Amino acid sequence: MLRSLLLAAVAACVTHAIPALAEGTTLYVAGSGGSMEKAIRSEVFPSFASKHRDKLEYVAGNSTDVLAKLQAQKGSQQIDVAIIDDGPMAQAVALGFCRPLDVGPVVNDLYDIARFPDGKSLAFALLGSGFVYSKEAFAKNNWPAPTSWNDLADPKFKGKIVIPPLNNTYGVISLVQVAKANGGSEKNIEPGFIAFKDKIGSNVLAYEPSPGKMTELLQSGQAALAVWGSSRAKALADSGFASDFVYPKEGGVVIGVGICPVAGGKESPLAQQFIAHLLSPDMQVAMSKASGLAPVNKKAELPPENRAGMPYGSEQVAQLKTIDWVEINRQRDDWNKRWVREIER
Template sequence: MRHFGKTLSASLALVTMAGAALAQDDVLYVAGPGGSIEQALRDTVFPAFTEETGLRVEYVAGNSTDTLAKLQAQAGNQQIDVAMIDDGPMAQAVALGFCRDLDLGDIKDDIYDIALFPDGKSVAYGLLGSGIVYNEEYFADQGWDAPTSLEDLTDEKYAGKLVIPPLNNTYGVLTLVQVAKMRGGSETDIEPGFATFTDEIAPNVLAFEPSPGKMTELLQSGQAVVAIWGSSRAKALADTGFPAAFVYPKEGGAVIGTGICPVAGGAEKPEALTFIDRILEPEMQVAIAKTSGLAPVNRKAELAPEFQVGMPYGEEQINQLVTVDWPTINEKRAEWNARWTREVER
């Protein structure tokens, strides 16, 4: 009887494991951002994908840092099939071996070159640009011209009215790099960026603010009238009726590509590639753009004029965007963060 009991227990365990494995086979696990992007995916991409493949999508919402941390925690036994991460953390994910080769097939010809990440393992499914948002009404009342350059951030008239995200935020690090380039530096020569921030920009800064909610509050309350932010964030603020205007500086707006990759080291389901293909199709690109404010990466995605506002839409605006060397930035970022805290936000 004792032997029979052990055999029965072992059999039940095998059945349970087999059932769990079968359940996992019927699910595609996707980790990506919450909010408007998640809603767009649930409304458009998920139903079409499930109808085509028979797989249910299990979505794990979180910011890019959260998703990268999950990939690191699951290294060697990945539970996530598809990861959706901003381009900076995506470069880290690729470098750590968390993404596998991505063959886009014919649809690749329809994707803007700036969205095709050079690693060959990930691609941007949406674009936004980093630039300057300002209170158009306040500027008019003061008789100020609209800002046109990152050089304007050094203007003393902005003292106590300027907000910039800190260096541990994507917008913050992009601004440091772009300011360094403006003053003759680069990702490998960041000194001009630090010097300009420390001596000329930081004295004007009201707050180094990472939170979108707090940034919105500072602008809406009038405490801040100009800030560094993303095109989609500025559009969302303007959509509330606030007189927010957004410009790409003449140095070029640094592109932020919201990336996606098939995860390596797990089940490596072929349907992961199907999911990515569906997200890149024109119809899905339009739906995501309307809901989230992310600009389409597919040239064939056509948006009505009212949905184009506040995003880098079309060839002309896409060409205003510039890329940065994320692998170099990621290699130096911890060192830069420590220095930023010590020298700029002191």
């Protein structure tokens, strides 16, 4: 009788344990929506899930949104892996939201530009910022392709330009590069504000943060020119819209799509494994094909037909410009307040 009871108890425990093991835990990954979210959901999640029983959830939001979530959840983080553009990522690291990376030897295969000096974050993908324009609108008006940041001030573009706002990475890049094109710098942003206030502002149809709305404004013909990234431009072109993407002659600014394991939550070791998986050559190629983001792993070999419109390979990566995010972040709150007061009123 006692033996029967013990066997029944053991069987009950085993039966209860199996569903719990099968369910596993949930790994929360937060990052941008649009083409990147689709690529991670379709390419990275299934591949990672085939090796782990844990559930994967994606929390969509731009870099500012993800940083705000980390701030709101400080001390009790729900996000395990944060995907944030390099500028806001520097803020996230400075605020203590990222823990040291431990992703194994794959880190040695990355371009130097992808390995951030803080040791707590890195870029898993690259894109270049520049101009996206409507081929139809430009042909109809006999306009040549834009070549300079100062072209944004050309009166012929009145009400035809779309630029993300200053709380967006592309907005910051626009202000900094316009300042540099007019004799300024990250430490002397005044020429940028003057140009936007006196010349560029009247040409801007909208300071639009939403990729979907940006696409809509271009496709509808309301906008003819936008400041955007190479991956967004690829997604737009892949939709069938006749558009082109060019870097200004002053240089395209590289954006490193940063990623880090989040500190202050359950700190699952799967976060490190997920990042390592995303950095593998196979996943780098799959992500690039699906999203237009350029790989950072030097061993990731893209077919020629998938290389167009992205900073691919050591030669192109070396040509991209960088900006001083530490200096920018030091002043960014003041810039944002001034932007709202003087530009985006």
